[in-house]
Amino acid sequence: xxxxxxxxxxxxxxxxxxxxxxxxxxxxxxxxxxxxxxxxxxxxxxxxxxxxxxxxxxxxxxxxxxx
Numbered sequence: 001x002x003x004x005x006x007x008x009x010x011x012x013x014x015x016x017x018x019x020x021x022x023x024x025x026x027x028x029x030x031x032x033x034x035x036x037x038x039x040x041x042x043x044x045x046x047x048x049x050x051x052x053x054x055x056x057x058x059x060x061x062x063x064x065x066x067x
Contacts, residue, residue: 011062016054019045027052 012031015038020027027050032038035056045051055064 010060011057013058015056017042017045018052018054020050020052022050024050029054031057 011029014031014033015035016029016031017038018027018029030041032041038053042051042053055062057063
């Protein structure tokens, strides 16, 4: 085991959502290439998880805000 990274990771270009267990504060970010794929992923995870839409990321910056 090494020590943890100190530099935050940069997000790749794409569309991001964050899924969490219900009532949890921590989640996992999921990236999709297109907005249509992101919307399908939202429909897939909504019945069992809390879904937070992060939006589109380009060159490490979030272009569209949280919905």
